[in-house]
Amino acid sequence: MSxxxxxxxxxxxxxxxxxxxxxxxxxxxxxxxSLGVTLSxxxxxxxxxxxxxxxxxxxxxxxxxxxxxxxFGVMFSRDILGKTLRPARxxxxxxxxxxxxxxxxxxxxxxxxxxxxxxxALELRRSAPESWPGNFAPDSPAHLGDLLSGPYLVPFLVVxxxxxxxxxxxxxxxxxEGE
Amino acid sequence: xxxxxxxxxxxxxxxxxxxxxxxxxxxxACATRRNAVGYLMGIELMLNAAAxxxxxxxxxxxxLEAGQGQVFALFVVVLAAAEAAVALAxxxxxxxTFHDIDLEKTTTLGARR
Numbered sequence: 001m002s003x004x005x006x007x008x009x010x011x012x013x014x015x016x017x018x019x020x021x022x023x024x025x026x027x028x029x030x031x032x033x034s035l036g037v038t039l040s041x042x043x044x045x046x047x048x049x050x051x052x053x054x055x056x057x058x059x060x061x062x063x064x065x066x067x068x069x070x071x072f073g074v075m076f077s078r079d080i081l082g083k084t085l086r087p088a089r090x091x092x093x094x095x096x097x098x099x100x101x102x103x104x105x106x107x108x109x110x111x112x113x114x115x116x117x118x119x120x121a122l123e124l125r126r127s128a129p130e131s132w133p134g135n136f137a138p139d140s141p142a143h144l145g146d147l148l149s150g151p152y153l154v155p156f157l158v159v160x161x162x163x164x165x166x167x168x169x170x171x172x173x174x175x176x177e178g179e
Numbered sequence: 180x181x182x183x184x185x186x187x188x189x190x191x192x193x194x195x196x197x198x199x200x201x202x203x204x205x206x207x208a209c210a211t212r213r214n215a216v217g218y219l220m221g222i223e224l225m226l227n228a229a230a231x232x233x234x235x236x237x238x239x240x241x242x243l244e245a246g247q248g249q250v251f252a253l254f255v256v257v258l259a260a261a262e263a264a265v266a267l268a269x270x271x272x273x274x275x276t277f278h279d280i281d282l283e284k285t286t287t288l289g290a291r292r
Contacts, residue, residue, distance in 0.1 A: 005187035012197055019204035022220055023211070031208075035220050038201070042227050045197065048188040049238045051249050054256075061256050066223060066263045073216040073267050076274045087211045095210025103203035110195030139238075139246055144253070147246050159257050166261040173268035 008048060015041035023099075028074050036067050053141040194235035201228035215270045215280040222266075223259060230255040 018041060021034035039062040046055035087095075136142035148156045183192060201224050208221030230252040237248010274280050276289060 002187075002189070005185065008187040008193075009184070012193060015197055016200045016204075019201050019224055022224060023204045023208040028214060028217055031217060031220055035223065038224065039227065042201075042231055045194065045231060046234060049194070049234050051234050051238070051252070054234060054249050054252055057253065057256055061260050062223075062227075065260055069263050069267050070216060070220060070223075073219065073270050076270060076280050077214050077216055087213055091211055095207050098210060099203040099207035102206050103199050106199035106202060107196050110192055110199060113195070114190070114192045139249060143246055144249055147250050148253075152250050155254065159254060163257070163261055166264055170264045170268040173265070174271050 004048070011041055011044045011048075014038075015045065028077050029071075032067065032070050032074055035070070036063055039063050039067065050139060053144055191235055191239040194231060198228045198231045198235070201225070201231065213282050215266075215273065215282055215285075218282065219263065219266050219270070223263070226255055226259045226262075 015038050018034045018036075018038035022031050022038060025031040025034060039058065043055040043058040043063070046052075046058060136146070183190060187193065205221045205224035205228065208224060209218055212218045212221060233248045233251045233255065235248070237246070237251070270280055273285055277285055279285075
């Protein structure tokens with residue numbers, strides 16, 4: 001046991017509460033703000049997993065980029081003007097049922113995986129510097145850069161191409177007709 | 180259970196359970212929202228749950244030298260950004276056509292004349 005559990009469990013509670021608010025809030029602005037809380041909380045969980053670069057990327061791309069995009073999208077909605085689109089009664093029942101089933105099945109699988117391998121309280125792996133692949137620690141930003149310019153070079157270039165296509169495609173989609 | 184609570188961030192299970200909860204919330208949002216932007220928020224939640232799973236498994240299960248979990252999560256983040264951009268462009272063009280983004284009303288390819 002270490003003192004970090006006093007930071008970890010409140011963070012977990014924040015993430016789950018934010019996700020619930022995102023799904024259930026009547027007002028779409030509140031939902032977007034709760035989504036921001038959840039995304040920041042997940043960035044905190046990445047810090048606990050010692051994935052610092054990913055945590056910063058999550059904050060920059062998700063909270064700084066996607067959330068702002070979503071807030072732009074909220075402006076198209078009538079839900080912020082007090083008139084809320086209420087789903088039908090059957091939708092609530094079916095949606096709640098499928099969400100509960102999803103949660104219980106995946107949580108059960110997670111517990112079963114941990115029990116089967118018998119290492120539920122597994123220590124985070126800390127390898128010795130002699131076994132490091134280069135002059136940098138495993139999972140450090142330098143290691144990620146090495147991987148992206150080595151074994152993952154082709155996916156990296158494909159994603160770069162995809163982003164270009166997306167940029168042009170989004171512009172074409174929002175273009176006024178006849179221009 | 181007490182062991183799990185005390186081990187906290189040093190065990191794999193809490194991350195998997197949080198990820199399951201995030202995914203379930205995403206499913207709930209996608210199933211009940213009639214607003215296209217709310218639906219998009221559900222998709223973002225599900226993508227985040229998947230990325231969290233990748234990083235957790237990469238941390239606890241694979242040799243750290245591979246670094247697969249983080250690289251995969253990085254790609255998930257990039258694709259989520261791309262998906263959000265395209266989805267917002269689609270929402271905008273749907274709004275221009277139907278003057279509304281209620282998903283129950285957008286059942287035709289174009290506005291009715």
